Amino acid sequence: MIILKNRDEIRKMRESGRIAAQVRDEIARRVSPGVTTGELDAAAASLMASMGATSAFLGYHGYPGNICISIDSEVVHGIPGGRRIELGQIVSLDIGVVFDGFVGDTATTVMVGVTDPEVIRLVRATEMALAAGVDKARAGNRLGDLSHAVEERVVNAGFSVVRDFVGHGIGRKMHEDPQIPNYGTPGRGPKLKVGMTLAIEPMVNMGEAAVEVLADGWTVRTMDRKPSAHFEHTVAIGEDGPEILTVP
């Protein structure tokens, strides 16, 4: 069941989205060689606290971090710890906050002095695929139109969409219906309506689509160990089209 939000609820989600985006951008700024992922996680936790928000991830199905940090061939759900960021890496940050009862969820991939043109192209293509999906988040479209738009961008760039993990509806809970695959068929799936709030999040692999979960029970990595990028926005469908809520 897809939960529609009224104007008041959207107003609250705008606040959680803004906080999530501010944490995302501040942590992205701090990603640099030598910093540990645990330090970034602690900084995110204190930023959230300073804005009266809490992590939507900490304790979720037992998840041990405040944010997710996934490096290079790691796709999503990397657990922060003692690892140091190095020059040439791509670092995906996934940030979810709860504020006033509503969740905001957003992700970005930061390039740390990356010079490999193919890696730069991967990151840019993933960000553009998210933009293409967001643009289809309009009342009257179907979910398959959105999913297909993301997939088309990725395939045209010569990369692969991760199929084992998907985007999702979002609201009082981080994961609500519907699931939002980053692949699909135009004209299929539920009709999009004003008041829907969606977390759209392409995960894009340079090589094959296949992924595996590591022994820590969380970290998702590409099977072929080639790099993967991830971008995510929380979006509300308004009368006039999509509104990205995860903006600072």
Ligand code: MF3
């Ligand atoms: N934020 C992720 C998503 O985009 C989910 C994180 S799972 C957690 O759906 F366990 F790390 F919280």
Ligand code: CO
């Ligand atoms: Co997320």
Ligand code: CO
């Ligand atoms: Co999400």
